[in-house]
Every structure is written in structure tokens, then in C-alpha cells.
Amino acid sequence: MLLLSDLARQFSSIKEELLLKWGTFIDSGSYTMGQYVALLEEQVAEKTGTSYAIGVANGTDALVLTLDACGIGEGDEVITTPFTFFATAEAISRRGAVPVFADVDPFTYNIDPNQIEALITPRTKAILPVHLFGQPADMASINQLAKKNGLKVIEDACQAFGATFNSKQVGSLSDIACFSFFPTKNLGAMGDGGIIVTSDPELASTIRQLRHHGSSKKYYHDTIGYNSRLDELHALTLLTAINHVDNWNTKRRTLAARYHLSLNNLPYLKLPLEMNGARSVYHLYCIGSDEREQITAMLRKAEVQTGIYYPCPLHLQKAYTSLGYQQGDFPVAEQLSKQLFAIPLHPFLSVAEQDDIISLLQNYRGKNK
Secondary structure: OEOOOOHHHHHHOOHHHHHHHHHHHHHHOOOEOOHHHHHHHHHHHHHHOOOEEEEEOOHHHHHHHHHHHOOOOOOOEEEEOOOOOOHHHHHHHHOOOEEEEOOEOOOOOOEOHHHOHHHOOOOEEEEEOEOHHHOOOOHHHHHHHHHHHOOEEEEEOOOOOOOEEOOEEOOOOOOEEEEEOOOOOOOOOOOOOEEEEEOOHHHHHHHHHHOEOOEEEOOEEOOOOOEOOOEHHHHHHHHHHOOOHHHHHHHHHHHHHHHHHHHOOOOOOEOOOOOOOEEOOOOOEEEEOOOHHHHHHHHHHOOEOOEOOOOOOHHHOHHHHHHOOOOOOOHHHHHHHHHEEEEOOOOOOOHHHHHHHHHHHHOHHHHOO
């Protein structure tokens, strides 16, 4: 089976480096909140062009702690996209705030800035764009809207480590940003992990307290916080992987360009569009088709893994019935949920393997006449 993301190949490529470091780590006897987390924070801040990075337990916690640090709570509203993983809106709800959805652009799949302004009310406190599938959202337009209306901007960059917009790293494009290190991400650990980046010293200080039970001094607690520490073992793994992520991202972009060149003229496929100024890292390569079911069945039969991202937009999830949204409220997101599917793209996919996938897609109509 050709996998969407081949983690065994990825981690095998740095296995010797990891084994050497793990031996030293085991001998250290220091397994939480130690030197490796601190070093990773330093490197991530430098790489994203921000002043501070704070490691946390996972990407969802990164969002929750960020919203908390920004003072967002009961009854506040946060504008975001309905076409993303559930955690984006879930984090808003966990703070007692209300996710307010804006439809997405049909070509980039990211939140459409033209849909945002009409949704702003006196209760709106922030805009939370998602850099979906590794492509940056239109941050210039979003930041302009936020500045005009006095709103915070929080980047959900969980799928986009290393992506850029107008030559600036995601994570440095807003007040504060969240990354996930879930194993399948383009920079992933061997388990859960996350990090928050910002250049605001007050936000950084608040999040450092929140991640450790609201404590800035052992056994003294200034606020009600969380237990959300990034494990040293995951930090050590990430310190190895981060040295390779630029090369891995370049390989992802090269493979994406090959897909685009080979599949662009097929009338039954819709390919992702990279927005001007955006440089995607292609965490996922999602294409669309009105014949999704038939095409994915054909690929499965040929032992090519596919994935549907996402089959149900957030406004139609059972968990959000109380918000009162209906079918048809966000037609672009709803259409994408019926059309999009991911095909294999990762740094260790060989050209020959990719050519097999391309050939299957090119010959699909011929085999299904």
C-alpha cells in the first residue's frame, strides 16, 4: 500500500541520529521540562522569526492556552473556518466562547476574508484562520480587518510548519500562532506535541504559566492553569527532525509540482491552487472530484491509500447543532466536503511510486467507460 504519510520511512531515515541521542537522554534522568524542550523552543522561535516559543502537550492545547492567554472566554466570539479539523472550533468552545464560521475560498480551501467583516459584532474578540493542508491563509487581508476592528489574530498553523506568506514564516504573521507536532504533520514527533509562538512578551509569559498549572514558581500558583507540558523525549526527537524539515518541505513541493503538471488538464479533477505570495508545505495534497467515490475506490483497489479531509464541515457537526447552522449556510465548505480527497505525498515517496499514482489517475476514465 502506498501511504498518504509513510512515518516508518521518515523516522528510519533519522534512526541512527535518534538512537544516539536517546541513549544520552535515558542516562540523564531528566524527562520533563528540561534542556531539550528549552533548546527546541529556542530553535523554533528562530526558525519562525518570532521572539518566543512555548512547548505544550499537543496542538489542541496550544489553541486552548492561546485563547486563554488572549483573554477569550465565556460569551466571546471567534471567527474561524468551518472547513478544518474539529480541534480548531473545539478549542474555542472549551474556553466558553462561540465559534462563528465564515465560508472558505473554493481554490485555496482557506477562510475567505471577504466573508469575515459582516460577521464582526461587539462580542467578536479574535479571528482564527487555519493554514489548511500547509497553505497559508490570506493573512494580509485578515490582519487588515483585525486592525480596523481591534481584534486579535491567532494563526492555527498546525499543518504548516515552514510555510511562508509574502516571504515571512507562518507563525510570525499574527499576534500569536499554534503548531502541532502530531506524527503525521510535516514536522512531527513520535507522539503528541505542540508549540506556541509569539513576539508578545506578555502573552509568552502568560502561556508559560498556564501550561504548568498557572505556576511561575514551584508550588506557587498565580492563576488556574493546565497540565500541558511537552515531553523531553518528543522535544529531543523534534530537535533531530527540525534539521531535516526544510529539505523534507522542498521534496513535498517538488512532488506537488509534479502532480500539478501531470494532472492539471484532467477534466474530472480539481487541483489545489497556491495563492500569490503563499508558499505551501503540502502537509496534504488534496484534490477534488464529483466522482470522488469511484476514484478513491479505484485507487484503493490498486493499493494506493486516500483520505477524505473533511467529510463533514464543522457547522454541520452534531456537537454544534446548538449554534443553529443549516445545510446551505456555507456552500463552498459543503461542496469541498463532498469532493476533496488526499493522495500520497510525503518526502519519501519515490518518483516511480508517484508516477504509478499519476498513471492511475490519468487512466481513470479509460478504465471506467
